[in-house]
Amino acid sequence: MTSPLSPPGPADRRRRHTIYHGHRRASPYRHTVHGGLITHLRATSPGPRSSPSPWPAATTAPFHLPDWDPSSPSHSPRSSPTPSHSTSASSRRLSPLARFLLDALRRHRRWGPPVVADLSKLRRVPPTLVVEVLSAHPPPPPPFALPFFHWAGRQKGFRHCFPAFHALASLLSAAGLPAAADQLPDLIRSHGKPVSHPQLTLLVRLHTAARRPLRALYTLRRFRHEFSVQPQVHVCNRVLGALTAAGHVEDALKLFDEMAESGIRPMPVTFAIIVHALGQEGMAERILEMIGRMRDEVCRPDVFVYTALVKTMVRRGHMEGCIRVWEEMGRDGVEPDTVAYATMVEGLCNAGIVEKAAKLFEGMRKKGLLVDRIVYASLVHAYVAAGRVGDGCRILKEMVDAGYRADLKTYNILIAGLCGIGREDKAHNMFQIVLQEELMPSSETVSQLLVCYADKGEMVNFFGLVDKLVELSLPAVEFLGHFLRLFACKDGRELKTLELFKTLRQKGYFSVNIYNILIENLLKIKERKKALLLFEEMKASDDCEPESCTYSLMIPCFVDEGNIEEACSCYNSMMKAEWIPSLSAYRSLVKGLCKIGEINAAVSLVSDCLGNVENGPMEFKYTLTVIEACRSKDPEKVMKVVVEMIELGYLIDELIFSAVIYGFCKYATSTGAREVFSVMRDRDIISEANFIVYEDMLNEHLKKVTADLVISGLKFFNLESKLKWRSRID
Known part of the structure; x- marks a missing residue:
């Protein structure tokens, strides 16, 4: 390190004062600039930045170009713990003037006179510098880029070059402004330049890369009709591929027809894309026609085109058309490969x-x-x-002889097939092979064997297999749950499943899931008494207490038994545990509450269901719609909702009538509800008998509402002690 008084070294004496080598002498028209071609341009503030963002939210002190020194020690990267984007590798590749312009833009919150004042300190901004600024990484945001582009164009004698237009369009597209990027040809025309094919290629590439195929198609057609730019085949191929990938097959076919009308000769890739699109839709006739056109106009389809087409059609399940394509491949003399x-x-x-x-x-x-x-x-x-x-076992043997090892899924399929034809002995041998292959059996592996043993009463083999599962440290209880679900799903086995469960329970094989499976199957055959006994057994047990699924199964059971109070008790237990009932439990409990006239509770339950369930029942949604229509106090609006439900095929049941009663009694008068019931009777939506039933329900609800109001008033004036109750129900 040399002292300030020491003579300059040889390197300092040879240093030329130019823009490329450091300090440049000032002139009347040029300010003093310190720095070199690869100098790091950093912030002008002496302290570290509070935010690492390249576009700060607040403005800083005015910038003075003579004081700007990018190599100043105060702007060292060590002064800030988080490096800004301007010190990135891409920024270091920018020229000093481009970095000066970017910093001038980044120092301000929005475009205005301070920004223009900083930019005007440069004598002239050439078009290449505009391109460099707009192409920087990260680029300036659109609120700065667009005014900067127009400001540069207003310089005396300045004309934007095509790369500047292209850089602006790329910037707008990357910022999520595709509509603004589509104005590129209009902007070019307004500057007196011709619109040509490179602009079309750029916009199509931007839209397809951003997965905007329909906008790319719109751009292609706009250039052809409005600007008379004939697209080339490679641009059409890109749009066709994007449309096909997005599933817009019809638009892709229309574009292909437009290509033929415009005289654009397709390439082999073009036909391959169209054939792939037709394969997605399974249009066998169109596929064969397109293959013929490809053979006549371009070249014969090779094995890769046919293989891709076969893959697409197999994936979509169009096997009839796939067979025809396979036969066409043979007639075309194309030899299928291994993949095909x-x-x-x-x-x-x-x-x-x-x-x-x-x-x-x-x-x-x-x-x-x-x-x-x-x-x-x-x-x-x-x-x-x-x-x-x-034959399946024969193929398995050939597979093993060929040196392959079958997976567990293949063995499960064979075991299920052998059990299906009553050969559980062979199935057991296959199970032993699974163990020899050191494969870990799953519930599908043993469930079919257990079903065969249980059907034939071979309980020794049954429990021998269960003990083997325990020996292998497998979840035997979970496997038995899967077995019981499979065993009970066949007709006539529900009661036999219950007897088998008693034997399993004696040996200690039981769980909450097994109880739920038994209750569910007993309720299917209307054996509610046995299901209630299992539920009481679970409540008395310390190991298998009821869970959410159990309560959701028992709520409809209690409602069908007419025990609405117990069903509500189950619902309250679920709410305490923060469990959400199933939709069937919600529907059943709401229906039961409506039948006994508890309309307020039913409406509250409907709101609770729609608040807890992601996609609630439509009848619940229409219930709230009916109540909302009652706010208008107009029976005709309520009838419009009812007619809409009928047209859509929904049943008008007790819940909708309860909603009518609830809505009019809360927001209007009972007369409106009676008018709705009368209109429904006149239109044969309800019978005369049901009209009388619902009118009585309306009267009972009015009595409850009146009684609640009287009791509330007595409680408010502390007169509740003088009230004589007729029953013990509070």
Whole structure:
């Protein structure tokens, strides 16, 4: 380090004072600038910035160009713990003037005279500098970029270049302003420049990259009709690909027809995109027609085009059209590869066309193509699904002989198939193979075996298998729950399932899930008494207390038994535990409350359901709509809601009538409710008998409302002690 009084070194003497090498001498027209070509441009404030954002929210002190020194020690990166974007690698590649302009923009909150004053300190801004500023990373935001672009254009003798227009459009598109970016051709025309194909290519590339295919299509058509710019085929291909990927197949086909009308000759890629789009929709006739056009106009489709088409159609499930495409591929002389064969075999197996899949499988083996494990597994699943379990076992043996190892799903399919034909001995042997292969059995592996043993009463084998699960440290109780659900789903096994459960409970195999499965199946066959006994048993148990699912099952049971009070008790227990009942429980309890005339409680329950459930029942939503219509005190508005429900196929039940009663008694008078009931009777929506029933319900509700008002008044004036109750119900 040299002292201030020491003579300058050789390097200092050789230093030239230019803009590229450091300090430049001042002149009447140029201010003094310190810095070099690769100098870091930093903030002018002496202290660290409070915010790392490149666009601060508050303005700073006025900037003086003569005092600007990007290499000043006060602007060292060490002064700020968080580096700003202006010190990034992309910013270091900018020229000093571009960094000066960006800093001048970043120092202000919005565009205004202070920004213009800072920018005007430069004698002239060339077009290349405008391009450099708009292309910076991060770029200036649109509220600064657009005024800066127009300010630069107002310089004397200045004309924007095409890269500046393109940079502005890219900036607007990246900022999420596609409509503003689409004004690029209008902006170019307003500056007296011609609109050409590069602008179309740029906008299409921006829109497709941002997944805006419809806007890209609009831009393409606008350039062709409004600006007479004929799009090239590669631009059309990009739009076609974006439309196809987004699922706009009809728009892609229309664009392809427009290409033919405009005289744009398609490429092989164009036909491949259209064929792929047609494959998504399963249009076999159009696909064959397009393949013929591709063969006549461009070239013969290769194996990659056919394979991609087969994959698309198999994925969409259009197997009939896929078979026709496969046959067309053979007529075209294209030899399918391994991927095409594997895709076709898998699709045929999933569609249940086993014979054709087996023929293709044999064709693969004769041609010496590689048959992977997926092909073998697909054939095994297809054979078992068709009831040909023996052929499935044969394919499994061939798979093992070929050096592949079957997965657990394949073994589960075979075990289920063997159990389905009554060969549980073979299924047990397959289970032993699963253990030998060191595969961890799942509930699907053992459930079918347990069902066979339980059906035939072979309880020794049954519990032997259960003990084996315990020995393997598997969740035996969880597996037994899956077994009981599978066993009880067949007709006539519900009571047998209950007897089997008693045996399992004696051995200690029970859980809340198993209780819920039994209760659910007993309620399906209307065995409510047995379900109630299980529920009481759960309540008395310390290990299997009722949970949310249990209460949701028992609420409809109590309502059907006419015990609304107990159903409400279950609901209150769920609310205390912060559980949400099921929709069936909500519907059943609301219906039960309406039948006994508890309209206020029913409406409150409807609101609670819609507040807790993501997608509540439509009848509940219409209930609140009816109540809201009652606010108008106009029966015709209520009838409009009722007619709408009838047109949409919804049932007009007790809940809607209760809503009419509740709404008019709360917001109007009971006369409005009677008018609605009369109109419904005249239109044959309700019968005369139901009209009388609902009118009595209205009268009872009025009595309850009146009684509640009287009691509230007595409590307010402390006269409750003088009230003589006729019953013990408070």
